[in-house]
Amino acid sequence: MGVGQRPLEGVVTTELEFYRGKRVFVTGHTGFKGSWLCRILALAGAEVTGFALPAPTGQNLFELSGLEGKMTSVIGDVRDFDAMKAAFDSANPEIVLHLAAQPLVRESYKDPAYTYETNVMGTVNILECVRRSRVPVMSVVNITTDKVYKNTERRQGYREDEPLDGFDPYSNSKSCSELVTHSYAASFFAEGPTAVSTARAGNVIGGGDFAVDRILPDCVRAAMSDRLIKVRNPRSVRPYQHVLEPLFAYLMIARRQWGNRGLAGWYNVGPEEADCVNTGELTGIFCKKWGEGVFWESRAEENAPHEANYLKLDCSKIRSVFGWRPKWDIEKAVEETVEWTKVWRSGGDIPSEMDREIREYLEA
Numbered sequence: 267m268g269v270g271q272r273p274l275e276g277v278v279t280t281e282l283e284f285y286r287g288k289r290v291f292v293t294g295h296t297g298f299k300g301s302w303l304c305r306i307l308a309l310a311g312a313e314v315t316g317f318a319l320p321a322p323t324g325q326n327l328f329e330l331s332g333l334e335g336k337m338t339s340v341i342g343d344v345r346d347f348d349a350m351k352a353a354f355d356s357a358n359p360e361i362v363l364h365l366a367a368q369p370l371v372r373e374s375y376k377d378p379a380y381t382y383e384t385n386v387m388g389t390v391n392i393l394e395c396v397r398r399s400r401v402p403v404m405s406v407v408n409i410t411t412d413k414v415y416k417n418t419e420r421r422q423g424y425r426e427d428e429p430l431d432g433f434d435p436y437s438n439s440k441s442c443s444e445l446v447t448h449s450y451a452a453s454f455f456a457e458g459p460t461a462v463s464t465a466r467a468g469n470v471i472g473g474g475d476f477a478v479d480r481i482l483p484d485c486v487r488a489a490m491s492d493r494l495i496k497v498r499n500p501r502s503v504r505p506y507q508h509v510l511e512p513l514f515a516y517l518m519i520a521r522r523q524w525g526n527r528g529l530a531g532w533y534n535v536g537p538e539e540a541d542c543v544n545t546g547e548l549t550g551i552f553c554k555k556w557g558e559g560v561f562w563e564s565r566a567e568e569n570a571p572h573e574a575n576y577l578k579l580d581c582s583k584i585r586s587v588f589g590w591r592p593k594w595d596i597e598k599a600v601e602e603t604v605e606w607t608k609v610w611r612s613g614g615d616i617p618s619e620m621d622r623e624i625r626e627y628l629e630a
């Protein structure tokens with residue numbers, strides 16, 4: 267990029283133009299999705315304040331993504347209303363994107379109470395901040411998950427009007443987070459300018475996810491130490507997609523519902539039908555893209571906690587309301603994840619790599 271050139275000059279960026287100068291409050295900014303999101307918002311020229319605990323993993327994307335000095339980062343716990351309110355009031359946001367959560371199914375079996383406290387009371391607290399805000403917040407998106415539905419292991423995708431009743435404590439806490447949001451939207455934001463939506467996205471992949479017990483980070487760890495990749499449930503189907511897909515969907519919902527509350531609602535965000543692969547197929551794509559003779563094997567675990575085998579989303583609502591569709595297929599999503607990881611492995615420039623991906627995504 268030329269010296270002095272604006273980072274995304276020349277790219278058609280309705281999304282980014284809208285965010286320039288907007289005050290945006292992001293919870294969970296130190297996490298995997300939050301770091302990518304803040305990088306996009308920083309590129310757009312938004313005034314971003316993040317509120318979250320320190321990054322959940324030692325090695326983490328937040329530190330790698332060059333956000334220092336480009337946003338205000340407040341470290342705090344979403345269970346602590348006073349701390350959140352102080353950060354919120356000082357940011358005085360126009361837009362709120364709520365991502366902070368305990369997001370791991372297996373962790374939720376180990377500590378269900380913490381998972382509920384964070385995921386449910388965290389939602390109550392952020393919506394209280396919005397409700398009590400001195401200046402009305404224009405647009406709120408609560409990021410939940412594809413796992414909010416009562417899973418019956420059926421083959422078709424779940425639609426937004428189907429029962430919310432996740433099985434494990436993580437999924438169920440996110441069903442509760444949905445219900446809390448629905449109540450606040452009906453009780454407190456039915457009048458006035460504040461538009462409130464939720465977004466239920468599928469499993470995301472992308473560079474910089476260092477979480478335990480997620481398939482692509484597991485693949486990367488195995489490949490980097492020349493180990494065979496062990497896959498617990500190779501036949502389980504999940505709506506995998508690149509992390510930029512849901513992030514741009516969240517940004518689009520927040521933008522489009524601003525001043526147009528009729529568009530607010532609960533939206534699934536997932537891949538095209540053809541890209542709903544099982545975990546074994548995903549791992550196979552990873553092995554092909556990574557090269558270097560890496561392989562996987564199926565390794566079932568004894569006494570493993572319950573996880574759904576089959577989970578698909580019906581994304582016709584977001585398509586018909588907003589015309590939204592994913593841009594990158596599963597091959598491209600894995601390819602970009604591998605590309606990012608190889609840049610990181612060789613000590614390359616991660617902020618530039620992230621900006622390249624964002625630019626390429628916008629141009630797609």
Ligand SMILES: NC(=O)c1ccc[n+]([C@@H]2O[C@H](COP(=O)([O-])OP(=O)(O)OC[C@H]3O[C@@H](n4cnc5c(N)ncnc54)[C@H](O)[C@@H]3O)[C@@H](O)[C@H]2O)c1
Pocket residue numbers: 293294295296297298299300317318319320321322342343344345364365366367368369384409410411412467468469470471477
């Ligand atoms: N990664 C996925 O595949 C996926 C899929 C669907 C939905 N989601 C949702 O997206 C959001 C972000 O997920 P992620 O993958 O980036 O997770 P992550 O673990 O990388 O990040 C979680 C973020 O929440 C913060 N956090 C956790 N507990 C907190 C607390 N008590 N107080 C304040 N902050 C706290 C962490 O510090 C971090 O910033 C979550 O709400 C998750 O449920 C993720």
